[in-house]
Amino acid sequence: xxxxxxxxxxxxxxxxxxxxxxxxxxxxxxxxxxxxxxxxxxxxxxxxxxxxxxxxxxxxxxxxxxxxxxxxxxxxxxxxxxxxxxxxxxxxxxxxxxxxxxxxxxxxxxxxxxxxxxxxxxxxxxxxxxxxxxxxxxxxxxxxxxxxxxxxxxxxxxxxxxxxxxxxxxxxxxxxxxxxxxxxxxxxxxxxxxxxxxxxxxxxxxxxxxxxxxxxxxxxxxxxxxxxxxxxxxxxxxxxxxxxxxxxxxxxxxxxxxxxxxxxxxxxxxxxxxxxxxxxxxx
DNA sequence: AGTTGGACCTGACTGC
DNA sequence: TGCAGTCAGGTCCAAC
Numbered sequence: 243x244x245x246x247x248x249x250x251x252x253x254x255x256x257x258x259x260x261x262x263x264x265x266x267x268x269x270x271x272x273x274x275x276x277x278x279x280x281x282x283x284x285x286x287x288x289x290x291x292x293x294x295x296x297x298x299x300x301x302x303x304x305x306x307x308x309x310x311x312x313x314x315x316x317x318x319x320x321x322x323x324x325x326x327x328x329x330x331x332x333x334x335x336x337x338x339x340x341x342x343x344x345x346x347x348x349x350x351x352x353x354x355x356x357x358x359x360x361x362x363x364x365x366x367x368x369x370x371x372x373x374x375x376x377x378x379x380x381x382x383x384x385x386x387x388x389x390x391x392x393x394x395x396x397x398x399x400x401x402x403x404x405x406x407x408x409x410x411x412x413x414x415x416x417x418x419x420x421x422x423x424x425x426x427x428x429x430x431x432x433x434x435x436x437x438x439x440x441x442x443x444x445x446x447x448x449x450x451x452x453x454x455x456x457x458x459x460x461x462x463x464x465x466x467x468x469x470x471x472x473x474x475x476x477x478x479x480x481x482x483x484x485x486x487x488x489x490x491x492x493x494x495x496x497x498x499x500x501x502x503x504x505x506x507x508x509x510x511x512x513x514x515x516x517x518x519x520x521x522x523x524x525x
Numbered sequence: 526a527g528t529t530g531g532a533c534c535t536g537a538c539t540g541c
Numbered sequence: 542t543g544c545a546g547t548c549a550g551g552t553c554c555a556a557c
Contacts, residue, residue, distance in 0.1 A: 324551095
């Protein structure tokens with residue numbers, strides 16, 4: 243049976259889209275927006291309403307918050323949540339349109355930004371509010387794991403009052419923004435902590451290891467331009483595969499020998515999600 | 526308030 | 542070969 247590697251765009255994948263798109267789209271005007279799947283803009287009256295809001299605006303900036311991308315359109319920032327399977331491509335208008343493209347933004351000069359999302363959990367949100375701290379979808383996020391706000395003190399206090407598994411805490415976007423199923427497993431391996439340990443049971447030393455592991459794993463994954471599966475459901479903005487799947491230590495490696503100690507990687511289930519860990523390296 | 530479970534969705538896989 | 546059923550997962554939302 244071929245191992246199916248499911249894709250969830252997390253912080254490294256979102257950051258890859260951001261850094262690849264930024265030099266090509268910032269400063270460009272959006273001449274036309276086409277939303278072909280109403281579900282992508284489900285909190286609005288109609289796709290036409292969103293198309294109207296976006297049309298003619300210039301992209302002043304492209305930033306990332308957690309797993310979300312924020313296009314700084316003048317006056318109306320546009321947030322794209324990638325959901326579980328969202329990809330952002332940069333293409334020429336004449337390039338063939340792949341399956342599952344639900345939104346196309348045609349830029350001056352002939353390029354297009356295309357939002358592809360097989361599972362349709364992604365969402366496009368256009369906000370009237372330019373102050374990020376007042377945009378509800380972003381305001382609820384916890385600190386950026388690669389920023390200064392994620393401190394030892396914050397982690398220690400936040401984990402101490404959680405009875406839930408430490409993996410659940412890491413994936414809680416309100417606690418730390420941008421970490422999902424793949425990278426929580428990899429981070430906890432790097433920190434040598436079992437994913438199902440109650441968050442409040444971590445020692446001070448373990449919290450310190452966790453604080454070090456978070457940026458270490460995420461930065462390396464960004465260098466690799468994200469994690470692609472063998473079904474190629476995640477590729478970068480130019481359609482190229484990421485490379486971090488070659489460096490995964492535990493995720494989707496159940497039964498295979500640990501790359502550090504050789505012990506078979508174990509799999510458990512947490513809230514319907516796969517949990518992968520090395521029984522020897524992680525205690 | 527923290528935590529849990531269902532709903533949303535498609536495609537790959539399983540079993541008859 | 543075909544097809545119904547199952548599973549997976551990020552996030553929201555309702556309910557303990």
